[in-house]
Amino acid sequence: MTNSIVAETRAPGKAEGSGMNVLIVVESCFGNTASIAESVAEGIRARGGSVTVVGAQAVPALDDVDLLLVGAPTHNAGLSTPTSRRQAESHGAVRSVTGVREWLDALPARLNVRAAAFDTVAGRSIFTGSAARRIVKRLHGHACDVVGRESFLVVSRVGPLAGNESARAERWGSELVERLSRFGMP
Numbered sequence: 001m002t003n004s005i006v007a008e009t010r011a012p013g014k015a016e017g018s019g020m021n022v023l024i025v026v027e028s029c030f031g032n033t034a035s036i037a038e039s040v041a042e043g044i045r046a047r048g049g050s051v052t053v054v055g056a057q058a059v060p061a062l063d064d065v066d067l068l069l070v071g072a073p074t075h076n077a078g079l080s081t082p083t084s085r086r087q088a089e090s091h092g093a094v095r096s097v098t099g100v101r102e103w104l105d106a107l108p109a110r111l112n113v114r115a116a117a118f119d120t121v122a123g124r125s126i127f128t129g130s131a132a133r134r135i136v137k138r139l140h141g142h143a144c145d146v147v148g149r150e151s152f153l154v155v156s157r158v159g160p161l162a163g164n165e166s167a168r169a170e171r172w173g174s175e176l177v178e179r180l181s182r183f184g185m186p
């Protein structure tokens with residue numbers, strides 16, 4: 001991922017009047033979590049939301065954000081660290097000196113925004129842990145209203161994503177917007 005905005009799309013006509021402005025911040029060493037972010041974005045656009053996807057090195061404005069999504073790969077049962085990112089690099093990952101851990105560190109104390117978290121995991125046991133669980137905890141610490149958390153499976157450390165995970169991510173994005181729209185949000 002780079003510092004730049006990865007993708008920005010405003011849905012033409014805003015179907016069903018969602019009008020929701022969604023920011024997705026994502027960290028990805030091998031590209032799998034970034035791919036999930038794009039699928040989630042597709043699902044949100046399909047429900048009329050506008051989505052911006054940025055890498056975790058970016059410092060985007062959060063003023064007009066109705067829903068903040070934060071996603072990261074699970075490293076050592078939680079969020080990546082400089083050490084785990086170097087380990088990933090030794091397995092062929094792109095070099096990244098910073099990630100979601102540092103992005104969350106830099107947030108203002110009180111964010112007061114609606115938010116959700118996602119991650120990628122290489123397994124589904126009590127030992128694999130979840131970066132998203134850590135993200136949720138951190139977002140609660142910033143007074144966010146956390147409305148969802150989801151994990152997506154990769155078949156090995158470097159990927160690819162398992163079976164239907166891209167489609168499931170798209171559905172998750174759609175469902176988040178649908179659920180919030182039903183409650184009259186934003």
Ligand SMILES: Cc1cc2nc3c(=O)[nH]c(=O)nc-3n(C[C@H](O)[C@H](O)[C@H](O)COP(=O)(O)O)c2cc1C
Binds near residue numbers: 027
């Ligand atoms: C240093 C390191 C530690 C990892 N630890 C875990 C872990 O504790 N649990 C897990 O499910 N996956 C673990 N993985 C696998 C990652 O979940 C996998 O690399 C990631 O989901 C791929 O996403 P990405 O392509 O976005 O980096 C680890 C990977 C690395 C490189």
